[in-house]
Amino acid sequence: MFVKQISIFLENKSGRLAEVTSILGDSGIDISALSLADTTNFGILRLIVNDPDKAEEVLRENGFTTSVTSVTAIGVKDEPGGLAAALGILKDAGIEIEYMYAFVSKKEDEALVILKTGNPGKTAEILSSGGISVLSAEEVYDL
Amino acid sequence: MLYWNQSRECMPREEMQKLQNERLIKTVKRVYHNVPFYRARMQEKGIEPGDIKGIEDLPKLPFTYKQDLRDNYPFGTFSVPMSEIVRIHASSGTTGKKTVVGYTRSDIERWSEVMARTLVSAGATKESVIQVAYGYGLFTGGLGAHYGAERIGASVIPISGGNTRLQVEIMKDFGTTILACTPSYALYMAEEIEEAGIKLSELKLKAGVFGAEPWSEAMRNEIERRLGILAIDIYGLSEVIGPGVASECPCKCGLHIQEDHFIPEIIDPETEEVLPPGSTGELVFTTITKEGMPLIRYRTRDLSSLDYEKCDCGRTLVRMSKVTGRTDDMLIIRGVNVFPSQIESVLLEMGETAPHYQIVVDRVSNLDVMEVWVEMTQSMFSDEVKRIEDLEKTIRKRIEETLGINVQVRLVEPKSIERSLGKAKRVIDKRRI
Numbered sequence: 001m002f003v004k005q006i007s008i009f010l011e012n013k014s015g016r017l018a019e020v021t022s023i024l025g026d027s028g029i030d031i032s033a034l035s036l037a038d039t040t041n042f043g044i045l046r047l048i049v050n051d052p053d054k055a056e057e058v059l060r061e062n063g064f065t066t067s068v069t070s071v072t073a074i075g076v077k078d079e080p081g082g083l084a085a086a087l088g089i090l091k092d093a094g095i096e097i098e099y100m101y102a103f104v105s106k107k108e109d110e111a112l113v114i115l116k117t118g119n120p121g122k123t124a125e126i127l128s129s130g131g132i133s134v135l136s137a138e139e140v141y142d143l
Numbered sequence: 144m145l146y147w148n149q150s151r152e153c154m155p156r157e158e159m160q161k162l163q164n165e166r167l168i169k170t171v172k173r174v175y176h177n178v179p180f181y182r183a184r185m186q187e188k189g190i191e192p193g194d195i196k197g198i199e200d201l202p203k204l205p206f207t208y209k210q211d212l213r214d215n216y217p218f219g220t221f222s223v224p225m226s227e228i229v230r231i232h233a234s235s236g237t238t239g240k241k242t243v244v245g246y247t248r249s250d251i252e253r254w255s256e257v258m259a260r261t262l263v264s265a266g267a268t269k270e271s272v273i274q275v276a277y278g279y280g281l282f283t284g285g286l287g288a289h290y291g292a293e294r295i296g297a298s299v300i301p302i303s304g305g306n307t308r309l310q311v312e313i314m315k316d317f318g319t320t321i322l323a324c325t326p327s328y329a330l331y332m333a334e335e336i337e338e339a340g341i342k343l344s345e346l347k348l349k350a351g352v353f354g355a356e357p358w359s360e361a362m363r364n365e366i367e368r369r370l371g372i373l374a375i376d377i378y379g380l381s382e383v384i385g386p387g388v389a390s391e392c393p394c395k396c397g398l399h400i401q402e403d404h405f406i407p408e409i410i411d412p413e414t415e416e417v418l419p420p421g422s423t424g425e426l427v428f429t430t431i432t433k434e435g436m437p438l439i440r441y442r443t444r445d446l447s448s449l450d451y452e453k454c455d456c457g458r459t460l461v462r463m464s465k466v467t468g469r470t471d472d473m474l475i476i477r478g479v480n481v482f483p484s485q486i487e488s489v490l491l492e493m494g495e496t497a498p499h500y501q502i503v504v505d506r507v508s509n510l511d512v513m514e515v516w517v518e519m520t521q522s523m524f525s526d527e528v529k530r531i532e533d534l535e536k537t538i539r540k541r542i543e544e545t546l547g548i549n550v551q552v553r554l555v556e557p558k559s560i561e562r563s564l565g566k567a568k569r570v571i572d573k574r575r576i
Binding site: 009 | 524
């Protein structure tokens with residue numbers, strides 16, 4: 001039901017990102033969204049892919065430390081204030097966002113946003129009832 | 144003043160041996176009757192105090208290992224009731240627990256005596272102003288040097304370690320003549336002096352007694368040149384008494400062991416055979432005057448050799464060569480003993496299995512720095528930066544609490560630390576000592 005996100009631990013050294021993407025590419029895995037959180041010493045690469053289970057398997061086989069987290073994907077109108085509406089709903093419900101990132105969708109008038117909160121179930125419920133379009137896992141993986 | 148105690152320091156060999164025989168016999172009786180641990184060990188070997196008639200019988204006695212002190216933590220190897228103990232010090236053990244040592248009032252007297260000899264051999268007199276920049280506290284360095292300096296009647300500045308700017312200011316304003324600290328800290332101070340634009344002619348520094356970590360002749364030359372002083376190597380370990388076990392004289396041709404208190408042997412660490420003078424092997428000490436915690440054939444794990452020739456300085460005390468290495472994996476970081484196993488035990492507490500790790504030691508601007516690289520495991524990983532940073536901080540704090548020194552922790556990718564086929568190579572020491 002929820003969108004599975006794969007996180008990968010990376011040291012800050014050159015070529016690591018290229019390696020991850022080529023491993024996934026060789027296994028026929030398509031990346032639909034990504035974000036990289038970096039600090040002085042390390043980075044966390046977060047990916048949304050079409051086949052998260054397989055992606056995790058091949059990455060672990062190749063010696064990477066990974067984890068799978070449930071996140072919420074929403075579609076917001078590509079117009080001023082679009083994102084603010086969604087975030088306002090979460091704020092009023094007292095749900096804190098740990099991190100988020102946006103990516104472009106194939107639909108012309110919509111931007112897609114991945115949200116990580118402490119409680120993805122409640123997040124989806126509140127956003128839906130607030131009139132925000134929450135995407136299903138299948139919809140996201142097929143992007 | 145050439146010697147602090149000429150009759151002892153220049154004692155003819157025969158007389159010294161006679162004194163050692165008497166004292167050894169007494170010590171063996173003391174530990175056999177007062178310390179269950181030693182009695183059991185001697186019984187295992189089938190010997191009684193009566194079998195020890197002199198130092199030629201030393202090889203009959205069992206060895207004592209650091210692990211034995213740990214097994215008897217904290218006071219199990221003391222040979223007097225606690226009411227007789229006036230001081231307790233401790234140094235780091237191979238894992239969590241510390242190695243504890245206890246002194247009676249007369250042990251403190253003896254410690255002051257041997258430390259006074261050490262300082263005098265570096266040129267100290269009652270006119271000297273001695274800046275003790277060894278750490279004060281559980282570590283024996285600070286208080287050991289302090290009591291020796293007071294015994295001579297010198298003026299002691301008990302500044303302890305750290306705060307280098309203040310060290311240099313006081314050195315200049317108070318007219319310090321003798322500096323006591325680790326050799327690497329002496330070089331760090333030299334740097335501070337140069338940076339502050341202080342000329343050597345503004346200082347009264349004449350000599351330094353440097354120890355608690357290994358250092359090379361090249362480092363000695365650099366200290367002597369940059370501080371314009373005589374740099375003397377001193378040796379000691381808290382288990383034996385602390386600083387004052389042995390020290391160089393101005394001839395700088397080995398460290399005179401205070402043999403009327405500590406009998407050295409050199410053994411082959413593998414076969415445990417006693418080696419003839421001149422051979423390099425593991426240094427073993429038997430204390431023959433200590434009351435609080437005598438030690439029988441204590442394995443120091445330090446590699447050295449012994450020279451019984453009379454020295455040009457006039458001392459007849461046997462000389463040990465500068466310690467050239469260890470028979471175990473102990474590291475000395477800023478004068479503090481560090482065992483890789485201590486870090487491993489901290490990491491074990493973090494999860495079910497200890498992650499793969501490596502210790503990287505380097506010397507940056509004359510100060511030792513230690514980094515611990517820890518491979519990220521599945522169970523430690525999180526998709527949130529904050530959690531990983533918290534983990535890094537927790538590991539760092541726990542290691543620092545265990546070791547008592549600052550470390551840097553770096554989380555690295557799995558399999559990025561080199562695997563070796565045999566024993567894991569836990570330490571990369573980049574210092575050129």
